[in-house]
Amino acid sequence: MNFKQYILVCGGTGCESSKxxxxxxxxxSAAESxxxxxxxxxxxxxxxxxxxxxxxxxxxPDESFYVHVKPEDATEIIEEHVIKGREVKRLLYxxxxxxxxxxxxxxxxxxxxxxxxxxxxxxxxxEDIDEYIAxxxxxxxxxxxxxxxxxxxIAELKISGLRxxxxxxxxxxxxxxxxxxxESDQKYxxxxxDEGDPGAYMDRSTLEGDPHSxxxxxxxxxxxxxxxxxxxxxxxxxPLAINRLKIAMEQARGYGLLGKDILGSGFxxxxxxxxxxxxxxxxxxTALIASLEGERGMPRPRPPFPSVKGVFGKPTVINxxxxxxxxxVILHKGGKWFASIGTEDSKGTxxxxxxxxxxxxxLVEVPMGTxxxxxxxxxxxxxxxxxxxKAVQTGGPSGGVITADYIDTPIDYASLQKLGSIMGSGGMxxxxxxxxxVDVAKFYLDFTVDESCGKCAPCxxxxxxxxxxxxxxxxxxGTMDDIEKMKKIAxxxxxxxxxxxxxxxxxxxxxxxxxxxxxxxAHIQEKRCPAGKCKDLTVYEIISDKCIGCGLxxxxxxxxxxxxxxxxxxxxxxxxxxxxxxCYSVCKFEAVSKK
Amino acid sequence: xxxxxxxxxxFSSELTDFITEWKEKPGNLIMILHKVQQEFGFxxxxxxxxxxxxxxxxxxxxxxVATFYxxxxxxxxxxxxxQVCMGTACYLKGGQDLVEELQSLLGVELEEVTDDGEFxxxxxxxxxxxxxxxxxxxxxxxxxxVEKQQLPEIIAKxxxx
Amino acid sequence: MGKLTLxxxxxxxxxxxxxxxxxxxSDKNVHIIIxxxxxxxxxxxxxxxxxxxxxxxxxxxxxxxVKQTGCMxxxxxxxxxxxxxxxxxxxxxxxxxxxxxxxxxxxxxxxKILVNDHVFDRPAIDIVEGGxx
Numbered sequence: 083m084n085f086k087q088y089i090l091v092c093g094g095t096g097c098e099s100s101k102x103x104x105x106x107x108x109x110x111s112a113a114e115s116x117x118x119x120x121x122x123x124x125x126x127x128x129x130x131x132x133x134x135x136x137x138x139x140x141x142x143p144d145e146s147f148y149v150h151v152k153p154e155d156a157t158e159i160i161e162e163h164v165i166k167g168r169e170v171k172r173l174l175y176x177x178x179x180x181x182x183x184x185x186x187x188x189x190x191x192x193x194x195x196x197x198x199x200x201x202x203x204x205x206x207x208x209e210d211i212d213e214y215i216a217x218x219x220x221x222x223x224x225x226x227x228x229x230x231x232x233x234x235x236i237a238e239l240k241i242s243g244l245r246x247x248x249x250x251x252x253x254x255x256x257x258x259x260x261x262x263x264x265e266s267d268q269k270y271x272x273x274x275x276d277e278g279d280p281g282a283y284m285d286r287s288t289l290e291g292d293p294h295s296x297x298x299x300x301x302x303x304x305x306x307x308x309x310x311x312x313x314x315x316x317x318x319x320x321p322l323a324i325n326r327l328k329i330a331m332e333q334a335r336g337y338g339l340l341g342k343d344i345l346g347s348g349f350x351x352x353x354x355x356x357x358x359x360x361x362x363x364x365x366x367x368t369a370l371i372a373s374l375e376g377e378r379g380m381p382r383p384r385p386p387f388p389s390v391k392g393v394f395g396k397p398t399v400i401n402x403x404x405x406x407x408x409x410x411v412i413l414h415k416g417g418k419w420f421a422s423i424g425t426e427d428s429k430g431t432x433x434x435x436x437x438x439x440x441x442x443x444x445l446v447e448v449p450m451g452t453x454x455x456x457x458x459x460x461x462x463x464x465x466x467x468x469x470x471x472k473a474v475q476t477g478g479p480s481g482g483v484i485t486a487d488y489i490d491t492p493i494d495y496a497s498l499q500k501l502g503s504i505m506g507s508g509g510m511x512x513x514x515x516x517x518x519x520v521d522v523a524k525f526y527l528d529f530t531v532d533e534s535c536g537k538c539a540p541c542x543x544x545x546x547x548x549x550x551x552x553x554x555x556x557x558x559x560g561t562m563d564d565i566e567k568m569k570k571i572a573x574x575x576x577x578x579x580x581x582x583x584x585x586x587x588x589x590x591x592x593x594x595x596x597x598x599x600x601x602x603x604a605h606i607q608e609k610r611c612p613a614g615k616c617k618d619l620t621v622y623e624i625i626s627d628k629c630i631g632c633g634l635x636x637x638x639x640x641x642x643x644x645x646x647x648x649x650x651x652x653x654x655x656x657x658x659x660x661x662x663x664x665c666y667s668v669c670k671f672e673a674v675s676k677k
Numbered sequence: 678x679x680x681x682x683x684x685x686x687x688f689s690s691e692l693t694d695f696i697t698e699w700k701e702k703p704g705n706l707i708m709i710l711h712k713v714q715q716e717f718g719f720x721x722x723x724x725x726x727x728x729x730x731x732x733x734x735x736x737x738x739x740x741x742v743a744t745f746y747x748x749x750x751x752x753x754x755x756x757x758x759x760q761v762c763m764g765t766a767c768y769l770k771g772g773q774d775l776v777e778e779l780q781s782l783l784g785v786e787l788e789e790v791t792d793d794g795e796f797x798x799x800x801x802x803x804x805x806x807x808x809x810x811x812x813x814x815x816x817x818x819x820x821x822x823v824e825k826q827q828l829p830e831i832i833a834k835x836x837x838x
Numbered sequence: 839m840g841k842l843t844l845x846x847x848x849x850x851x852x853x854x855x856x857x858x859x860x861x862x863x864s865d866k867n868v869h870i871i872i873x874x875x876x877x878x879x880x881x882x883x884x885x886x887x888x889x890x891x892x893x894x895x896x897x898x899x900x901x902x903x904v905k906q907t908g909c910m911x912x913x914x915x916x917x918x919x920x921x922x923x924x925x926x927x928x929x930x931x932x933x934x935x936x937x938x939x940x941x942x943x944x945x946x947x948x949x950k951i952l953v954n955d956h957v958f959d960r961p962a963i964d965i966v967e968g969g970x971x
Contacts, residue, residue, distance in 0.1 A: 084925060084950050090957055127957040128915055128932050140959065142927040195911075195962035204873055204910030204918070205964070215847070216854035217966045224844055281765035283805035283877075290875040291908020318711060318748050319804060321817075322876050338841025346843045356704070357711050359746030360802065376706035378745040394703055411965070437766035437807035437913075444808060445911035447962065461961075475765070509807075511765050525768055529802075535745070640781070662777075806877045808913020819880035821916075 085123045087164055088142040094129025094463055095441060097136035101153055102126075105137055108156030113164070122164050129442055129463045131194065135175065147192045148173040194460045196423065197447045198431050199284075199407040203291030208326050211333040214294040220339055222413035223298050226305060227347040230413075232262055235306040241417030243429030244409075248274060248365070248402035249480065249506050249582070251428075251495040254409075257399060260389035262307040264397040269309035271300050272393060272400040274370055275316035275323070278362035279478030280529060282509035284433040285403035287445050289316070289323035292407065293330035297340065297353065299409035303399055304351045311352060313393065315364075315374050318357040327355060362479070362533035365507075366581045367392075367400050369535070380535045381581035402507065404433055424450035428494035432505065438475075438512035439466045451492045454484060458512060469514040473597070477506030479526045479533075480586035482593025483519065502593045504586075518615035519598040520605055524552045526590035530583060541584025544575040548591065555602065557618040558609040565595065565602060614676050617661045621677045624665075626651035628673035635665035635674065686723035692716050696731055706734065706742055710749055718758075719750040747802070755790040755797035757835040759815050764803030766810040771825075775811055776800060778825045782832060795836060868902040868923040868947055872934075873916065875909035881916035882935055889936035893943040902947060915958055921946055932958040 091097075091106045109124045130138045135149035139159065146169050148159070155173060162168050175192045197203075206213035214220070226235055239255035246252045261269060273296060277285040289296065300312045316324055331353055334340040342350045356374050363369045364379040367388050373379035374393055392398025408430060412420045421429050428450035434457065437443045441463035448457060454474060458464065465471050473483040482503035484491065491497050498505050513522065531545040548571045551564045572588030579585045595602060604610045611619040624635075624644075629651040636644040636652055643659050646652030654665070666674045688696075695712045699705040709732070713724050720743055729736040743749040761767075761776050776787065779798050783791050790797040806812045809821025815835055823831075842850065870890055874883045890904045910918045915932025921942060922928050929952060931942060938956055945951045 088927060088952055090959075093955065123952055125952050125954045125957055127955070127959070130959045131961075193960070193962045196965075197962040198965060200911060200962075201965055203875075203908040204920075205966075206907060207871075207905050208908050209906070212850070212854050215851050216858055218851070220847060221851070224847055228844055277805070278802070280763070280768075280803040281807055283803070283807055286805040287875055287877075287909040287911070319801070320876070322879070336840075337847075339847075341841075343841075345847060357708060358748075359707055359711070360748035361746050362802070373707065374704055376704035376708075376742070378741055415965075435807055437810060438769055442912075442914045443766075443810075444913040444961075445909060447911075478765070509765065511769065513769065517769060522769075525765065804876075806880050808877055808916065809880055812880070819876065821877070821880045 085121060087122045087144070089122060089124045089159070089164075090127045090140040090142065091125065092128075092130045092136060092138040092140075093126035094133060094136070095468075096129070096133030096464055097138060100137050102137040104153040105139065105151055105156055108153050109139075109160065112157045112160040116160055116165060118160065118164050122160075131442060131461045131463055132175075132192070133463050134459050139173075141169075144169065146170075147175045149175045194452065194456050195447055196431055196449050198411050198420075198423075199288060199404050199433050200291070200445065200447050201411065202295065203287060203445075206292065208291055208293055209329050211294060211330065211337065214292070218414055219294055219410075220298055222410040223301055223339070224345060226302050226413055227345055227349055232306040232308070235302065235413065236262065238413060238417040239409075242408075242412045242420040243417075243424075244405070244412060244420065245428065245495065246401060247404035247408075247432065247505075247507070249477070249504065251505060254401065254405060257389060257401070258303060258306055260387070261397045261399045264390055266397050268311075268394075268396045269304075269307055270393045270396055270398045271303045271307070271309050271312040272370070272374070272398055273300060273312070273314040273316075273406055274365065274367075274400055274402040275314055275320075276358040276364050276370065277317060277320075277403075277507065278365045278533075279507050279509045281437060281475075281478060281511050282435045282507050284435050284445055284508050286317075286320050286323050288403050288407050288433075289320070290326055293323075293327045294334065295407045295410055296327075296403060297330060297334050299406040300353065301340070301344065301351045302409055302413060303401075303406075305349050307397070307399055309399075310350045311354070313354055313356050313374055315356050315358055315370055318359055324355060324357070331355075361535075362529070363535050363581070363583050366583060369581065370400065371398070378535070380537045381583075383580060404508070425492065425494045427496055432493065432508060434508045434510040436462050436510050436512070439469065439514040439517070440464070440512040441466055448493070450494050453490050453492050455489045457493075457510065458489065462512070465512065465514050469516065472513045472515055472517060473519070475503075475511040475513065475522065475590075476509065477504035477586075477589070478509045479530045480504060480582065480589055481506045481509075482589050483513070483522070483597060485597045502589070502596055504589075516613055516615065518556075518611055518613035519594040519601045520552065520556055520611075521613075521615045523591045523594045524549070524556055527552060527587065530587040534583065534587075538578075538580040538584060540575045540578040541580070541587065544571045544579075545584070545587055547571055548575075548588065552591070555605045556611070556616040558605065560602075560606040562606060564606070565599075569595070610677075620661050620663075621656065622654055622659060622661065622663070622666055623675050623677070624652050624654055625673050625675055628671050630671060630673070632670075634668055634670070638664050638668050640664065686721065686727055688724075688727065689716060696728070700732060706732070706739070707746070710739070710743055714749060717753075719753050721753075722751075752788070753790070754799070756795050757797075757815055757838075759796060759798045759813060760801045760804070761798065762802075762804045762806070762810070762812040762814070763800040764805075764807060764810070764812075766807035767803075767812055770810040772800075772811045774825060775813060775823060775828070778828055779832075782828055796832070866901055866903050868899075869921070870902060870904045870942070870947075871907050871920040871922070872904065873908065873910045873912075873918040874906040877909060877913055878917045883917035885936045886917050886919065886934045886939040889939035890943065893940045894947075897943065897948065899943070899947065902943075911961055912958055918958070923947065926950060928960075930958045930960055931956045 139148040244254045361379045368382040369379040433447045631649040643655040919931045
């Protein structure tokens with residue numbers, strides 16, 4: 083048996099609710115009645131994303147992408163496409179509104195994603211250098227070593243408009259050039275792979291999926307700035323990534339792509355792995371350098387900048403994994419090609435770890451300028467369990483929340499900053515109506531307080547004090563003065579802290595205060611948590627009309643505070659209740675209320 | 678304490694070789710502490726003293742570094758150390774509930790070891806599997822989309838292993 | 839192979855590219871590629887991997903290679919697997935447990951039928967193989 087065509091019907095929850103099941107059955111019966119059952123296989127698939135355009139039907143091998151398909155379209159798809167081999171034009175997806183498409187005029191694709199950094203992830207075997215080479219791997223390095231001067235490389239990077247992907251967005255060409263211009267007997271290149279944002283894993287995936295792109299990029303940078311040695315500073319918590327990097331470095335050495343006289347050019351370069359040990363502050367360049375030197379990872383005042391005085395006091399270029407992974411593509415395809423993707427001030431793509439209350443959690447790479455709506459709905463497939471979108475958090479502990487009102491904001495460095503968040507390293511956490519914003523702010527602040535190195539007082543004392551206030555609010559002990567106090571502390575921290583950790587630590591608090599002040603007020607004035615997340619403010623009660631007295635909750639209650647006669651409504655003793663929520667989750671009759 | 682007592686702990690030849698190899702390299706302390714922890718599961722005081730002696734760095738500096746970083750443990754963990762991820766995605770999806778359930782199942786608090794030495798519980802920062810939240814790690818095994826009800830089964834799987 | 843010169847690297851690339859495009863005609867013409875990043879493994883990619891190997895051996899299928907790759911980005915559908923073979927479109931399967939892996943061998947590889955409910959869409963075009971130029 084061999085089918086000529088395959089019709090894929092999206093079975094994602096969004097499409098399902100708009101009758102994809104009926105489409106599927108209609109296609110089956112149309113294929114039967116037209117007697118083409120043996121020519122075409124009709125299947126249900128996982129979510130395609132693009133749920134707002136659903137239901138979606140895709141036909142292979144033609145790659146025809148039909149949107150807004152209705153059950154009555156089934157016959158036409160079978161008659162026209164399958165039998166006559168003609169696409170049903172009116173159902174085809176109009177690709178002209180896709181950002182990535184606009185960047186590349188003569189190209190036609192419906193996907194919202196565009197993969198530069200992740201080009202090889204999920205495609206090559208990361209433990210086989212030959213597969214990387216077959217996909218233009220080390221072609222950029224060859225070109226740089228044989229045809230380009232260091233100034234040429236800088237010029238190409240400048241044209242590309244690449245900016246650092248670790249958070250602040252500093253132009254990469256400028257960073258490299260600063261180090262290149264310094265006279266020194268020894269210089270270093272460093273990869274920051276200490277992905278510390280809790281909720282981000284794009285660097286791990288890149289390292290695990292495409293380790294050679296990092297090695298190639300670092301060699302190019304070393305040649306450009308005049309270094310012959312590099313360090314990869316990576317989280318010890320990523321054993322698989324470390325292992326794949328080691329294998330990649332060994333294979334590169336075997337081919338002479340690391341070591342002495344690389345590709346016969348006379349250029350020497352080698353790399354070493356240094357392990358981090360779980361300190362978020364080491365994402366800060368100067369703290370990372372201290373850690374790499376075997377010290378406590380405490381930041382140092384700048385200037386001097388690492389470009390002048392970095393690792394072991396030598397000029398050093400530090401970039402994060404995602405920034406590095408862009409470099410070989412830019413030099414292979416040209417800075418102009420890269421600059422054609424994205425927006426005016428933000429070129430290229432950005433990888434996000436899309437997680438939280440989203441249907442299709444995943445690693446997504448989109449052209450800069452893509453809107454949050456496109457990411458959440460077209461790629462992410464919307465919010466889990468049909469709940470309401472509340473906010474998206476970007477930038478991790480240094481970032482903030484963006485609410486539904488701003489979901490059409492294009493993603494670039496400036497737009498996110500204007501909304502009180504940042505691009506950050508790429509964590510994108512979706513929150514729904516069940517998430518309490520005060521609790522989220524507390525979560526992030528708890529994190530930064532724990533991670534503060536304690537060197538400077540604004541961060542050490544300010545963070546702790548602010549956390550104390552937040553804890554009070556979530557316990558119903560907050561006062562209206564607390565909000566003003568927090569704002570004052572936040573200002574002090576952001577102005578006076580020594581490094582980025584302290585300067586940005588108040589952001590999650592400020593941002594949630596800005597958009598969800600009503601939730602703070604509910605906690606303070608009404609002693610109520612609207613999302614029902616803050617335990618001290620939650621009250622569980624049994625609705626006597628609904629309770630049938632089965633006694634299940636009473637048996638499951640860990641502190642035995644539920645009582646009642648058999649087949650009679652039960653009661654919770656509020657004095658003893660520890661608010662674990664067990665009764666609420668076990669009751670089969672929705673007879674327990676949570677307020 | 679006498680000088681002799683300092684060396685009162687055996688290092689495997691692998692660890693000794695590693696220290697010899699790294700001894701002259703600048704900035705070696707963190708790498709060496711990683712190796713020590715790999716061998717003992719934590720950094721025993723005697724081992725810290727021996728490293729201090731071998732590298733000729735003050736013990737205070739070793740403790741300065743070891744206590745700064747979350748990854749280094751100064752207390753012996755259980756045979757099976759259960760790490761519950763507290764990254765943002767896991768937190769939102771009920772990581773805290775898993776911790777509380779584990780505490781009540783095993784009868785220990787965070788960073789304590791059960792009486793039989795089998796289990797200990799700790800919370801960790803993002804393990805990078807946010808797509809599978811909530812996540813926990815036991816030994817080398819990662820468990821994704823964990824529900825409270827699965828915990829007894831997972832514990833049973835590791836007990837007496 | 840020892841240390842490469844510029845010329846040798848270019849030749850190596852060309853020969854590897856040729857090898858990959860000859861996939862249809864060589865004796866190893868079916869490729870099963872399993873996403874084995876940390877997430878994939880946590881979701882059970884290793885079980886899928888051994889189920890593939892077992893099932894292929896049971897059917898004496900010597901023309902199939904099973905190999906690993908990094909994360910395909912479809913975290914919600916881990917473990918993920920791509921199947922490339924002659925006369926069939928390239929397909930990405932999601933939520934592949936051991937049973938689905940066996941189904942893929944029996945239905946897709948042997949029967950040339952796609953496995954229902956597990957097909958996922960490729961998230962982006964490939965900029966290396968001609969896309970995006």
